[in-house]
Amino acid sequence: MECHQSYQYYSSSDLHDQKDLSYISSQPSLQSVPSLASQSHNQSNPCHHCLTTLQGQNSYTSSLTLAGNFIYTGSSDGEIRSWRCNSLREVDSENPTLDHNMVAAGKGAVKSLAISGDKLFSAHQDHKIRVWKINTHHEQDRQKCSRLATLPTLGDRAAKLLMPNNHVQIRRHKKCTWVHHVDTVSALALSSDEQLLYSVSWDRTLKVWSTTDFKCLESVRNAHDDAINAVTSSNDGDVYTGSADKRIKVWRKDLGEKKHSLVATLEKHNSGVNALALSRDGCVLFSGACDRSIVVWEKKEGEAHMEVVGALRGHTKSILCLAVVSDLVCSGSADKSIRIWRGVDRSYTCLAVLEGHNGPVKCLTATVDDDHCSSSNMSCIIYSGSLDCDIKIWQVFVPSI
Numbered sequence: 140m141e142c143h144q145s146y147q148y149y150s151s152s153d154l155h156d157q158k159d160l161s162y163i164s165s166q167p168s169l170q171s172v173p174s175l176a177s178q179s180h181n182q183s184n185p186c187h188h189c190l191t192t193l194q195g196q197n198s199y200t201s202s203l204t205l206a207g208n209f210i211y212t213g214s215s216d217g218e219i220r221s222w223r224c225n226s227l228r229e230v231d232s233e234n235p236t237l238d239h240n241m242v243a244a245g246k247g248a249v250k251s252l253a254i255s256g257d258k259l260f261s262a263h264q265d266h267k268i269r270v271w272k273i274n275t276h277h278e279q280d281r282q283k284c285s286r287l288a289t290l291p292t293l294g295d296r297a298a299k300l301l302m303p304n305n306h307v308q309i310r311r312h313k314k315c316t317w318v319h320h321v322d323t324v325s326a327l328a329l330s331s332d333e334q335l336l337y338s339v340s341w342d343r344t345l346k347v348w349s350t351t352d353f354k355c356l357e358s359v360r361n362a363h364d365d366a367i368n369a370v371t372s373s374n375d376g377d378v379y380t381g382s383a384d385k386r387i388k389v390w391r392k393d394l395g396e397k398k399h400s401l402v403a404t405l406e407k408h409n410s411g412v413n414a415l416a417l418s419r420d421g422c423v424l425f426s427g428a429c430d431r432s433i434v435v436w437e438k439k440e441g442e443a444h445m446e447v448v449g450a451l452r453g454h455t456k457s458i459l460c461l462a463v464v465s466d467l468v469c470s471g472s473a474d475k476s477i478r479i480w481r482g483v484d485r486s487y488t489c490l491a492v493l494e495g496h497n498g499p500v501k502c503l504t505a506t507v508d509d510d511h512c513s514s515s516n517m518s519c520i521i522y523s524g525s526l527d528c529d530i531k532i533w534q535v536f537v538p539s540i
Contacts, residue, residue, distance in 0.1 A: 165456040165473060166410035169432040175449035175487040186536040187479075187491050190520075193222065193530040200524025202262075203502045204252040206273075209282055210504075210522055211259060212530060213249025218242070219261060219271070221282045224532070242284050244269055251326045255333040255350050259284060262324035268338055270353060288353050291318040295354050307360065309342075318355035320344065325367060331374045339380055341366035345390065347399070357398055362388065368413050373421035377402075381412030387426055387436075389445065403444045407434050416461035416468065423482075425451075425468055427458025433470055435482070451480055453489050456499070464505035464519050467537065471500030477523055479535060493533055498526035508534065515539055 202213035210222040220241045247264025254260070259271040268290040274283045299305035299316040306314045309321045322342035329336055329350070336348040343366065347357040363382035372378045378390040378399065387405040392398065410429035417424055424436040424445055431454050436445035456473035463469075467490070468480040477493040477500055502524040511518035511534075521533040 165431055166429040168452065169407070169409055169428070169430040169434070169450055171409070172407055172432065172434060172447060172450040174452050175435060175482070175485065186516075187493060188534060189493075189495055190532045190534050192495075193532070194528070196528045196530075199498070199501060199526045199528050200530050201248040201250055201501055202252045203504045203522055203524050203530075204254055205504045205506055205522065206254045210530075211252050211254065212524065213244070213252050213261060215248040217245050217247055217249060217263070217265075219244045219249055219252070219259075219284065221273075221284065223282075240283055242271070242286075247323070250324060253327040253329050253336065255329055255336075258287065258350065260327055260329075260336055260350075262327045262338060264323045266320045266322060266324060266340075266342075268320075268324055268327070268336075268348070290348060290353055291316075291355050292353050317358045317360070318346075320346065322366075326370045328370045328372045328378070330372055330376070337370050337372060337378055339367035339370040343367060343382075345370070345378070345380055345399070359390070359399060362390075365411070368411065369415040369426075371415045371417050371424075373417055375421060377421070379415050379417070379424060381415045381426055381428075383411035385410060385412065385428070387412055387415065387424075405436060405445055405447070407447050408432070413457065413459050414461040414470075416463045418463055419465075425461050425463070427461050427470060429457040431456060431458065431472075433458055433461070433468070433480075435487070437485075448485055449487075451478075451487055451489075453478055453492075459499060459501055460503045462503040462505045462521075464521075465507055465517060466540075467505075467519065469503050469505050469521055471503045471523060473499040475499060475525070477503065477521065477533070479521075479537070481537070483540065490537060491535060493521070493523075493535075495531060496523065496525040496527050496529065498528075500525050511536075513539075 198214045198216035200212045201215045204211050210224050212220045245263045245265045251262040257273045261269045270288040271284040272287045305316050307317050320340040324340050326339050336350050338346045343363050345359040345362040363384050365384035367382045369381035381387045385408050389403040390399040391402045408428040412428045414427040422438045426434045433451040435448045437448045454472040460471040470478045475496045479491040505521045508518035508520045516536045519535045523531050
């Protein structure tokens with residue numbers, strides 16, 4: 140079974156759920172790329188444990204992000220929750236009672252979340268992007284979200300409606316303006332200055348939005364040959380998209396240009412790409428796919444394009460999500476585990492395998508825990524969402540290099 144298939148092959152909303160989970164089916168392991176790390180990990184290296192498990196949800200967490208003392212989660216039934224997480228160590232792990240607030244946010248899964256200042260952007264299975272104002276009550280250390288806009292906005296749609304050249308063919312007998320996504324919005328990413336929001340969709344388009352007035356500035360039609368599952372952007376302005384067509388594409392808007400153009404196509408995976416993550420300096424790209432491998436791409440000094448370095452192997456099923464924190468890469472898989480990787484001079488080690496979820500790990504985010512770092516150890520907090528409907532919060536102590 141291939142990963143997400145393009146929207147043209149599905150005509151009923153019932154098939155969206157099947158399509159949403161199809162990428163969990165693993166493909167044969169990627170053998171054409173050399174391994175950078177052993178499948179085994181050193182049990183004595185890091186210390187790790189699960190701080191708490193957030194339970195009680197009726198649906199799985201499909202997206203996660205972190206801002207300050209709050210975790211934001213989007214679920215498969217269209218809800219967005221904010222959780223206060225500054226006192227996790229005082230929470231009874233058997234009966235967690237973290238404060239949280241919830242909003243209903245459309246039909247179908249909340250596929251991706253991104254935060255810029257006091258604005259929360261959410262991508263949805265109902266083809267829309269929603270913008271929320273985060274209102275913080277400092278006295279109570281609580282937050283509430285109120286909806287600011289739904290993208291594309293009514294004004295944006297109306298401005299494009301009357302001009303025929305703004306209309307694109309989406310099916311044989313149906314047209315709409317180019318500002319619309321016409322299938323699930325699968326992922327979001329912000330530019331380094333947070334002035335731009337990038338969205339990708341199963342409709343094969345990459346769109347660029349202003350985060351100030353919420354206008355759609357650009358739409359790249361047929362950016363891939365199949366559904367687009369992942370997007371990330373680097374500090375130098377490059378935008379990376381990963382697709383079910385097995386390819387990663389690199390997009391760039393040169394100085395003086397109005398539109399992004401394709402500058403490179405990265406091809407090594409033998410099945411659909413589900414996840415992308417960049418190192419802090421933007422020089423290393425990690426891509427996870429249904430072939431159970433995380434391919435490591437590196438930008439050589441003075442060069443613009445990424446070249447494959449090798450692959451991280453160890454997961455026994457599809458890679459579903461990736462997160463980078465400090466010099467670590469965290470990978471979540473359909474095999475129900477999370478792996479923590481560290482690379483030094485192109486030699487990678489699997490430092491830990493976090494096990495405890497009873498379903499595929501769908502989403503990850505991570506942060507350095509400065510309060511518990513020392514000269515000998517770095518402490519990280521990792522948040523994971525799974526199809527078992529649980530959210531787990533892990534603490535990992537990693538030896539300093």
